[in-house]
Amino acid sequence: MVGSTKTDEEIEHHHVLSSIRTKIGLEAEPPILDGHEVHHHLNWSSVRVIFREPFAEFFGVFIMILFGDGSVAQVLLSAGEKSAPGMNGFGQYQSISWGWGLGVMLGIYVAGDSGGFLNPAVTFCFCLFRKLPWKRFPIYFLAQVLGGFAGSGVVYANYLNAINQFEGHGIRTVPPSTTATAGIFCTYPQAFMTKASQFFSEFIASTILMFVIFALKDDSNPGAMGKSGAGMLFPLALFFLIFGLGACFGWETGYAINLARDFGPRLMSYIVGYGHEVWSAGGYYFWIPMVAPFFGCTFGAFLYDFFIYTGPESPVNTPWLGLKDLFTQPWRSKKKPEKYEV
Amino acid sequence: MVGSTKTDEEIEHHHVLSSIRTKIGLEAEPPILDGHEVHHHLNWSSVRVIFREPFAEFFGVFIMILFGDGSVAQVLLSAGEKSAPGMNGFGQYQSISWGWGLGVMLGIYVAGDSGGFLNPAVTFCFCLFRKLPWKRFPIYFLAQVLGGFAGSGVVYANYLNAINQFEGHGIRTVPPSTTATAGIFCTYPQAFMTKASQFFSEFIASTILMFVIFALKDDSNPGAMGKSGAGMLFPLALFFLIFGLGACFGWETGYAINLARDFGPRLMSYIVGYGHEVWSAGGYYFWIPMVAPFFGCTFGAFLYDFFIYTGPESPVNTPWLGLKDLFTQPWRSKKKPEKYEV
Amino acid sequence: MVGSTKTDEEIEHHHVLSSIRTKIGLEAEPPILDGHEVHHHLNWSSVRVIFREPFAEFFGVFIMILFGDGSVAQVLLSAGEKSAPGMNGFGQYQSISWGWGLGVMLGIYVAGDSGGFLNPAVTFCFCLFRKLPWKRFPIYFLAQVLGGFAGSGVVYANYLNAINQFEGHGIRTVPPSTTATAGIFCTYPQAFMTKASQFFSEFIASTILMFVIFALKDDSNPGAMGKSGAGMLFPLALFFLIFGLGACFGWETGYAINLARDFGPRLMSYIVGYGHEVWSAGGYYFWIPMVAPFFGCTFGAFLYDFFIYTGPESPVNTPWLGLKDLFTQPWRSKKKPEKYEV
């Protein structure tokens, strides 16, 4: 971002960008290579520099949803299709584990500059336990939800013909309808689940998610990958983690474990005509994948920090388990936030 | 290529090779290790040095098609076979996701010296957005299409008996025939797809392909792999990307997303006797996987550069979004092309 | 753990921690990054420092069991479910190979600080053949079994509704009952297996496990990964190893190959009401996955050291194949144990 000889105008421009970035919770300096000069006179370049991390989160979630929702669409809509090679549809349930697993993996590659959270609950835990500035949470949240909304919209557009063929032209239903296609976009629980079980299932999957992410990001854990060379395996490890959640904890509630992955597409499906049932189905299930991931991820993060993590960033490693710190948070956030690196 | 003591004859020979290479759009110096001396007096060695990158692209696509078309052949022709271990054929639809995914991965390993594009639309985007010399496009294009033609020919030869058994001796049909085997070689759309949907399906898959490739090749993206140590995971990441396209966007049109993968084998199948229907099937579908990937990849590349990429090679990062640059292209190409590294 | 300026109190505190750690068989210095200061005045921090490695083993096994038992639960309980995308349940047998494979992989990432054995028989072999201090075995053993107990308990709680629906409310049965769900938690042999075959099947799988682990940890083996950069692939290689044991040797006895993976969950299932049959089923099979892994792993380790390993740690590489050494073990353990690194 800094050229070798800068005019006064460029310096001024740089200050403006930095101050906007700081206001929305980002670091003053955008994470851009030195060699990559930004053309300050281009208005769009400035926008891109300012919103660099939110754009990264948006496209990370966008890619994740394209593959995730896309895999459900293909498997669900082509089930039993005799014309498929192998004569039994274009994929089985396992395809969906693949779709979400590799969607998250590729989403992290895309969203590297933002940290690659792709999930408001994960961002939340990095704020709470790893000193990611709280001010950054709202804009990441917005970017993630919009990414989910947009990604699912593209999947809907792509499979429009197939949905019309599956449900009947213009008909859109929600489980437990036997021709329901709403499950392509967001999650609906199995009929035998009580409300408490629904919550517990999402809670436990979110706990595992966050516990393992913190282990993988822990530099003092020699089995983990932190900033060492092995860090490049982080996206691959996430593939296995998400695949595993789908294969082992995916049945009961569909392992949303992510507000952006569930609410964004749910809103999209409501808008394109799946009706009020997208909210009321499963006993107004929709709020559980919005709320449970925050509780589950926080618990998983706490568990890791309580039993294993030794770094000073965690409030668990401060007196009173960080509670004192929590109340003085407003004071702390006045300090210049330390550079956060993932 | 350069020995420690060179005779005048060797220097002369070297100049001839370089000048031919430059004429067909390649860099003057072939990408060969210093330790690897080229025997200049061997005619064939000279040919190999001149056509190093085109050969690489040819064999990369060749390997990709062997595994990709091979997987379709095995799954389609052995469907339901009771003699298979497991008593249900030698693979299901997922095998095909594996076949194309690992075919691309191994093809990239083979074609390392050329950049490993394996797809004219990808080459096109590297020319348009990353300053790969335009003069190189035609010979890469030719090599890629020939690779697809040859690879599918080998698959045809290998599965000749099985095709005869499946369709009847000497009978060759195209979907929607129920015993069609033409789908082994190139793609045919599902019957419920309109022309616009066909185009959109190929367009969106190509967009994703190029967007993620540019992310993976972006050095300023810490989640990506560019030239850093993590670059060695590029072929593995492409495995997941292509697997995902097959599992999530593979049903409707067969995810050709590549002129060389589709047109080369289609031509082969026409020549060996699948008849005029290889062109007319699906409402003359054949041109869509030739054209849509160029539009889709260009859009995906533009999207990445517009929202995320900051490097100076991209015309998006120049005044007027590079349009001015585009018109002065002829002048620019007179400059010695910078060394291009993937 | 050591700050730059330490008070007398801190030094005293440090000595107390170290002496407790030494008593339970761990190294005096816990494996914590220098940058990570421990707040000595926090009681819990001290506990965490003292039990660092056992906690790591506990959570490693915990995660492994969550995914492993979780995958069996999902596949078994949802078998044939028509509401699943693809209309044939939420996973097939292969999901279970994935679940255990990635469970071990992620468990090793979590348990990096302890060595990531996750299996008493593996710890046993590292003590016997690689000079891991014997005193460390009991606390690792306890942590591993508790991890298995707790992990399977969480899986039970998560799938409680589904089990009730599958077996009938409050009914819990053990194979060969056709609605048995006990197989979710621990292993039961196929009916056609004799006692000797049961033992042999577990023995051979454990032999392979240990033989390959020793190969992967052998620094003098250029194909292996020891402490070199390639070591970061160890967890990934274990994924393939465990997947392979499931796909190739998983049918006959369920490839427990691990006391902690089998006895911990079996005890849990006994307590929650699966009845005495968890012990008596298969002709009191339960003791085989407790005992056979120790014999099998020891044989596999011996095989590797006898034919391939050249390092001085192995008793096989000492006179009398280490037997003399074995008898003088008590004397040896008085020596300060060398730092053990995995």
Added chain:
Amino acid sequence: MVGSTKTDEEIEHHHVLSSIRTKIGLEAEPPILDGHEVHHHLNWSSVRVIFREPFAEFFGVFIMILFGDGSVAQVLLSAGEKSAPGMNGFGQYQSISWGWGLGVMLGIYVAGDSGGFLNPAVTFCFCLFRKLPWKRFPIYFLAQVLGGFAGSGVVYANYLNAINQFEGHGIRTVPPSTTATAGIFCTYPQAFMTKASQFFSEFIASTILMFVIFALKDDSNPGAMGKSGAGMLFPLALFFLIFGLGACFGWETGYAINLARDFGPRLMSYIVGYGHEVWSAGGYYFWIPMVAPFFGCTFGAFLYDFFIYTGPESPVNTPWLGLKDLFTQPWRSKKKPEKYEV
């Protein structure tokens, strides 16, 4: 192998070992870490040092066959089993692609010291095209075949009960018998294959195998992995390569592509009582997987060297395409063989 202060006796001993190693075609110095002292007074240590590489090849093939044949055994013998989780056997055809793929991967990790060829035809090509000393071929050949024999014997012992249950006690049959279990151990062609097709199918698969291995081992190929850091991905790439051959070219003849993998187990199955049919089945098919891999691999290696490889080791890169060199081979082998590293 060399201690800092060596007695005359040790030096003498060292010379004896080296001279034996040289006689059987190995390098004088065994590939052992400096830190790893060899106890020269132990007779067995000396044997291990002398036969280091053959032992490595033996166990590499042994592990490969355990997983490969084991996967076929489990899928074939448990086909359709209702008691399996998922109620459809313990694996489908894809398990076999996994089994052979990861078997080769883990076999290479085990056999790192020998080069990890695991296949006489691959060794042959390294001799012919990469100057691996010819004298080493016979002992590698023997080790590989014995590894195949022993590994398949263990699989037979492990699945003895299940085979008795499947075929009937003491009955052992060969395809096309519908209860044949001989296909667990070695390959039998599909009935519709002519002799020429059988040969071609094995030939083309072997060609692909060798072409890709040479690409992966080519240091001058930036997409490949040679001795660079990426070399650690070689075993993983082989997983994908072998998986792909199984998924795409595995149906017609069972992709033996390896004398050691096919002849060793075939001999074992003959000895334990599968009868003369193991040789006569498929029109005396047994010789094709012995011979075709040598032709196929040689052609694949030639193809790679002819079109892509530039290194001086290849006879293709010498005058007369190395034919002159071939006739003077006896003279060349008197020269001290250069250190060969894989």
